[in-house]
Amino acid sequence: MPLLRIRAERDRMSAMERRIADYIVENAHFLRDYSSQQLADALGISQSSIVKFAQKLGFKGYPDLKFSIGEALARDGGNGNGHAHDDTDAESTQAHPHAQVADDLWRRKSLAEQETRLLNPPENIDAIARAIHRSNAVFVIGLGEDGIPARAFAMKLSLLGILAVHHFDPALMAAGLSGASKRDVLLVFSEQGQQPMLSRMLQDCQPRIGHVISVTRHSANPLRAQADMTLLVSAHDDRPHIAPLLYQAALQHLLDLIFVLLCDAREQRLAAVNTNLERMQEILSP
Missing domain, CATH: 1.10.10.10 (Winged helix-like DNA-binding domain superfamily/Winged helix DNA-binding domain)
Structure with missing residues (x-):
């Protein structure tokens, strides 16, 4: 490729x-x-x-x-x-006015996912999954729109029986990190990696915590430089309403891969997911 x-x-x-x-x-x-x-x-x-x-x-x-x-x-x-x-694609485009838009979006998302996979070698993904698997606690933060995937991933970690502490406020996260140890992990979600507040928080907590994992675009940025582990996302499009969709799709694929690796790491993890999903279903059932 x-x-x-x-x-x-x-x-x-x-x-x-x-x-x-x-x-x-x-x-x-x-x-x-x-x-x-x-x-x-x-x-x-x-x-x-x-x-x-x-x-x-x-x-x-x-x-x-x-x-x-x-x-x-x-x-x-x-x-x-x-x-x-193939000819099926051409026929579909002619039959449905929006089919070409749907096909283009699907292809662009697939391309972003493939590029993102190339940027994150398997050994790096394995090391990050291993660090999360062995941690006592995982602190997760993301500001603004970055808070949405951060919160969703923290919930997935909780399903696995991993203690996940999610914050959307750097001041509150800094307070929570005051008791962090070398067995803990900090996951920082920031698409552009440019927020000064997050950089200051990392400077304060880094001597205490085991690993800092940044989740950003693969361009050079301060947060990526500060982290000792990185998850990199590639998503390019000149259209401003399309680029965020590609980023979200590629990021989700990357996080899903880590979640699956954590599920496979230990039988108890997968059992915890199944048990917690059943409990959630019981609570939500009428």
Whole structure:
């Protein structure tokens, strides 16, 4: 999935690398006709810059990158996103006026989830799940809209029998963290990772707590830099009403994966989930 990898890494690239990345993504179907020198000429840069770009992505050189992109396009029916088009899609679009919108949204969400998965290696996910599994308590915070997934994840941890302390106020969370220990974990949800209040809270509590896990976009930000573990979300769209939907979908997929790993970590965890769900159903039943 070379095009997915390029999109996922884009925000961490230099200005020149972003130019190369954007050109390759936009012209992927024509890349087979470009040599590294022709691509460099089209961008007005040196041939060595193209070679270094390919190597930075983990390829031996530009021919290896070009071949990988060509294979991906052929395998995925020509779109490079892992979803081949077929005649059923075309018929559906003609039959339903909103079908094209629905199909585009589904594809964009799927792409965001795939990019997010590439940004979070399995060993990092395992380490975070292990830290939560072994903790005495998990403190969870998110401000504003970030509070919604924070609260939902804290509830899932509670279903597992894990002590989860959720706050939406940094001052209250700071007070709660005064008794934290090295066996505890702090999960900080912040899409942009820019809130100064959260940064100050982390500075105060970090010497006492075992792990600080930030949940942010994968762009560079203060909270990500302060945390010793990170969950990174990739979601790009020029439309301001679509971008948050992609972020929420990719984030939810990431959190669901951790929840499932925690369920599988110990039989008692899964038993606790089933028991607590039954109790909730009994309480809500008329």
